[in-house]
Amino acid sequence: MLLTLKIKNYLTIGGAIPLIAWLACTSLANRALAQLTPDTSLGNESSVVTPNVDVKGALADLIEGGAIRDINLFHSFLEFNVLDGGRVYFANPVGIESIFTRVTGNNVSNILGTLGVDGAASLFLLNPNGIVFGNNAQLDIEGSFFSTTANSLVFGDGSEFSAANPNQPPLLKVSTPLGLQYGANSTGAIANSGNLAVPGDLTIAGVNLDLQGQLLAGEDLRLQAQKAVEISDSVTQQFIAAAGGELVIQGNESVDILALNHPDSGLFAGGNLLLRSPNSIAGDAHYWSGGSFRVEKLDGSLGDLESPNDPVIRSFGDVSFNIYVGASLHILAGGSVDIGTAVITGTETGNAGDNFLVEEITLSDGTLVSINGGEKPTLDVRAGVSPEAIGNPGITGFDGLPTEFFADAGFNFLEPPPETNTAATSADITISGIGVSDPD
Template sequence: MTELAHPSRLKQLISLILMSLCAQGCWIETALSQIVPDASLGTESSLSTGNVITGGSQRGANLFHSFAQFNIGDRQRIDFANPAGVDRIFARVTGNTRSEILGTLGILGNADLFLLNPNGITFGANAALDVRGSFVASTANSLIFDNGFSFSTVTPQTPPLLTISAPLGLQYPSNLSSIQLQRASLQVSDGKRLALLGGDVSLEGSTLLALSGQVELGEPQGNVSLSAGTSVDVSGTGSGNIAINARNITISEGSRLFAGIASNTIGDAKLAGGIRLNAIEAINLNDSEILIFVLPGAVGNSGNVDISTNSLLINNGGQINITTAGQGNAGNVNINVVNSVRLSQLSPAGFQSAIFSIAGNNAQGNAGNINISAGELYLNDYSGLSTVLREGAIGKAGDINITTGQLTFADFSVLNAATFGQGDSGNISVKVNGAISLTNGSAIANQVFPDAIGNVGNITIEGHSLSLTSGSEILANGAPRERAGNIIVNARDSISLIGIGTEGIAQGVSSGLFSDTTSDSFGIGGSIQVNAPSLMIADGAVIDAGSRNAARGGDIAINVDRLRITGGGQILTTAKSSGQAGDIAVQAASDIFLSGRDPGFETRLAQFGAEVVDQIDAASGIFANTLAGSSGTGGNISVRSRAVRVQEDARVAVDSQGVGAGGSIQVQTNLLTLSDRAAISAETQSNTGGNITLSVPDLLLLRRGSSISTTAGIAQGNGDGGNINLTSGFIVAIPNENSDITANAFSGRGGNITITTQGIFGTDFRDRQTALSDITASSQLGINGVVTINTLALDPLQGTSELPTRFSSPPIAQGCQASSRTSRFVNQGRGGVSISPADPLVAEMIWQDWELIDHSQASHNPKEITEAQGWVKQSDGTVALVANPDRAMNDCPTSQPIP
C-alpha cells in the first residue's frame, strides 16, 4: 500500500480539500455581498432574501432596519422592499466594520433611504444608487426624532409603538469615521436630496448628481475633499442647491460644483439654486471651479454663492463663476472670511484665479454683486474680481463691495466692474482699515468699453493709506454715452502714486487715478476727489480726468495737508479734442511742492503713443490745458495753501495749445516761490490768453528763469493777452535771472497787469521782454496792454501822536493834607522807577547802576520808627514830618498836626 493510499492520510487530504472549499466559498460570499441583520429589532428583524431586504420595524411612514454588517459586492445589487405607506427607510449598522458599497443600492419604491454606519462608508468605482427618493449616508451614531426617540447604532433599541415623524437631526460620536467615494457615481432622482454626512468626506474622481435637487456634504468637525475631477451637479430646471459644511474644504485637480438652470420655459421660470460653503478653518479652491449658470434659452435668476470660513485660498486658476446667458439676473457672490482671502497663480492651462458674476453674451439680465468681508484681501498673478455685462447683453454690471483690514493687489491683478453691452457698469466700494497697495500693473477699474451703451459706475476708496506703483491704476473711465464715473479716495494717512509700468500689459502706463474719456466716446469726464493728510504724485504718475472727445473733461478736487508732485507727476483735466478742459481745485493746509521732469517721457511717447501715455509732457505740475489739434478751451485751476513752491521746470497751467482760449488760475498762499524755469501759465497758441489771479500776503519770489504768463498768440496767432492780478506783500526777483511777469500778445492786444504790493525788488516794467527780469504787457503787432503797479509805501509816523516839547508843573493843592488825597508826593530817582509811598519795595535788586544791594548787617541797633503825627516848617522854608507835634509847636510856631 502506498503512502497516499493509507486511510488516515487520505482522510487528512479530504479534510484539507473540504476546508479549502469552505474557505473559498466564504471568500466568494464576501466578494458578493454581506448583509447580516442583527437581533436588535426582535421579532421585527430585517430579512435578507437573495438581493432583497424585507422585514424591519414599520412605524407610520417610517421603516427601520438594523444590521451587524452591511456591504454590497462589486457589481452586485441590493434592494430594500418598500411596503405601502412607507416614505422613509432607515438602515443602521451596529457592528464594528465599515460598509463597502461596490455595487448598486436601490429601493423598490419611492421612499427615501438613510444609511448609518459610525465605522465608515466606502463607495467604490462601480457603486451606484437606484433610488427614486432621497439618499442620506452618514457616519453618525444615531438619528434623533422629535418625540425624543434615538435610532442609535450604539444602544440599539426597537422603535416605540407610536407614530414617528421625520428625523430632526444626527448625533455624532467623538471620533468621526470617514465617507469615501473612489471614482464612484451616485445619482438620485431629479429634485431629490443626496447627502454624505460624517467625518472626513472624500470624493476622488467621483460624480454626484441631484438635478434640480440638493447635495449636502460633510460635518463641521470633519474635512471635505473633492479631487481628481470630481463633479457635483444640481443643475436642471432650477432650485438645485449644494451645501458643504466642514472643518476644512479642499476642491482641487479640476473638480467642479455645478448649480443652475439648464433649460426651461417662461412659464416654468425658477430661481436657480445656490452653493454654500461653510468651513471652520479653511477653504482651498485649487485649479477647480464653482459655477452657477443660466444657459441660453433658459429663464430664471441665478442663485448665490455664499462662503463663510476662517481662511479662503483660490489658486492655480481656481474660479467662482456666476453667469446668466438667458433671461434673468446672475446671482451674488458673498464671502465672509475672518482672516485672509487670497487669489493667486494661473492654472496650467493659463486661466486666472478669479471670482466672476457675469451677464453673458446676449443675456437679458443683470450681473450679480460681489461682496467680500475679510481680515485681509490679497490678489496676485493676474487674479481678478469682476462683474461684467458682456457683448449683446441688456442689463447692468454688478456692484463690488470690499470690506477688509488690508488690501494688496500685485502683478496685474484686477478688481473690475465693466460693461461691453447695453447698460451701466456697477459701483465699486473698497473700505480698508489698514493699507491699500496696488503694484506692478494692478488695477481697480470701472469701465464702459467701445460700442457699449451705458455709463461708468463710481468708485469709492477708504483706507489708512493708498499706494499705487509701477503702472497700477484706479479707473472709472472708458467710452460712456453720458459720463465717466466718479472716484472718491479718502485716506487717514497718506496717498502715494508713483511710477510707470515697465512690463506686460502695464508697460508705458502711468500709475494713478483716472476718470477720463476715450476718443470714441460721447460722455463727459468724471470727477475725482482726494482727501488725505499727504498726497505724493511722482515719477510719471498722474491724476487724470481729461477728455479725448467733444465733451468736457471732468473735475478734480484735492484736499490735503501736504501735496508733493515730482519727477513728471501730474494732476490734469486736459482736453485733447473739441471738449473743454475740466477744473482743478487744490487745497493744502500746509504746503504744495512741485518739482522736476520725467526723463523718460519723450522715449515712452514715441514708443507707445498718446493713447497709452497719459502725461501731456515731461514737466511736473497741475494742468487744465487743451492740447495741440484741439478746439476746446482751457479749464480753471484754484490753489490754496500756506506755502507754494514750484521749481525745476514744474508748472501750473491752463494753456490752450489748440485754437481755444486759455483758462484761469487763482492762487491764494502766504508764500509763493517760483524757481529754475518754473511757471504759472495761461498762455494760448492762437486765442485769448487766460487770466491769473495771485493773492500772496507775504512774499512772491521769482528765481532763475521762472515766469508768470498769460501771453496769447505764441504761435504768432491771434488773441489778446490775458490779465494778471497780483497782490503781494513783497515781490522779489533777481534782475539778471530773466524771471518775467508777462501778458503779451502777437497780433492782438496785450493783457492788463495789475500789481498791488508794498514793494517790488529786482524786476521792472518794460515795454518789451529783455534778458533781465521783466514785467511786460506788449503786443508785437497790436496794442500794448496796461501795467498798473500800486505800491503801498509805509509812513513810519502814521498813527503816532506828537509829543509835547514844554512841560508844566503839576498843580499842588493848597494846604498839604496827606489824607485828603488832593495831591501826591513822589520820590523819584530810586533806580529809575517811580515809586509811590503806598507801593512796597519787594526786590533786593533795583535799577541803580547795575549794583547789588549791600546785604551786610548794621553794627548798631536800629532806631525805632514812629509814624509821623505832624509837620513843621523850618527856618529855611523846608517842611519836616515830626512824631510829636505838640513839642514841635513849642519850638516852631508854624507846626501843625496831621489830621
C-alpha cells in the same frame, strides 16, 4: 453632540470630515450572509435578505421585513456591504416614504456596486464606523439618499434610531427626523470615488469626508463634516458636485477643495452655492451658481477663500466673501460682488498649467480685452453681468444619465438658462482692499 440637518424641506443637518482611504476585503462565498447580516435588535421585525431576486430586470439581493412605523420603515444590520458588480435593493411596502437602515456591528460598510430601493421611498444609511463608496458604486433611488457616520438619528418626539445603542427602548412611535447625534469620540469617515446620483436630495454627513467621485442631486446636495471635507480630482478623473437646487459644503474644522486637474471638474448649483467653515477655505475649483455664491463661517459671517491657482466663480446672483488670497481670481456675477480684501499672489509671468480662465470680454465702451490667467496674475471681477455672458455649466461627466435629469426640479444644467436674452443689470462691486504679494 447633536446636530441639525436639512433633507428635502423637513430635515436640517450638520456634519464635518477629513478622510482615510480604505476598502475592506470581502469574500464572494456566502454572498448574502457575508455581505448583508441582519441583527436581532428589532426582534420579530428583523430584516430578511433574499438573494437572486429579479428586481427591475436583473438579479439582486432583496431586503424585506423590518419595523414599520407609520410612513417609516426601519432595518438593522450587523454587516452591510454591496459587492463590486452586485445589486442590493430594499423592498418598498405600500405607504412607506422613508427607509432607515443602521449598522450596529464594528465594520465599515463598503458600497462597491448598486444600492437601490424597489419603489419611490427615500433611503437613510447610518454606520458610525464609516462608509466607502467604491469606483463602481451607484444608486438606484427615486427619492432622496442620506448617508451618515453619526451614532444616531434623533426624532421630533425625542426618540433615537441608534447604531451605537441598538437595545434602547423600542420604536413605539416615530415622528420626523430632526438631527444627528455624534459620539464624543466619533471617528467614522465617508469616502466616495463612485458616481452617486438621485433625483431628490443627496446628503453625505460624517466625521471626515474624502470625496473624489461624482455627486449629483436633482434637488439639494449637502456635504457636511464634523471635522474636514476634502475634495479632489485628477488628470484622468473629474470631480463633479451638482445640485438642481442648493449646494452646501460645510466642514466644522476645514474645507479643502482641489479640483482643477481635469477640464470637466466643477461645483454647480441651480440655486445658491454655499461654502462654510470657521477657517479659510481652500477653494481651487470652477463654480457655477444659479443663485448666489457665498463663503461664510459657522456663525453666518463672511468667511475667507484661498487658492494657489485660478478659481472661476460664475453666479446668477450675488457673490460674497471676506478675504481672498490666491494667484488669480475671476468672478462673473449677475448681482453684486462684496469682497473684503483681495490679495493676488501670482507671478508676473503667470502660472504654468491649463487651469486658468482665457477669454475675451467686452467693456462698457465696446472695447475687447483679452483675459489670460495663465500669462499674468489676474483680478477680474464683473457684476451685473447678463446670464448669457455667465453661461451655463454644460456638465458632461455623468455617464448614462438622461439630459432631462434635472427637469423635475425645474432646472436643467444641459440647457441654456431661461434668462439668456436678459440685459445686464446695474450692480455694485465692493472690495475694501486690493493687494499684490509675491508668492512664497
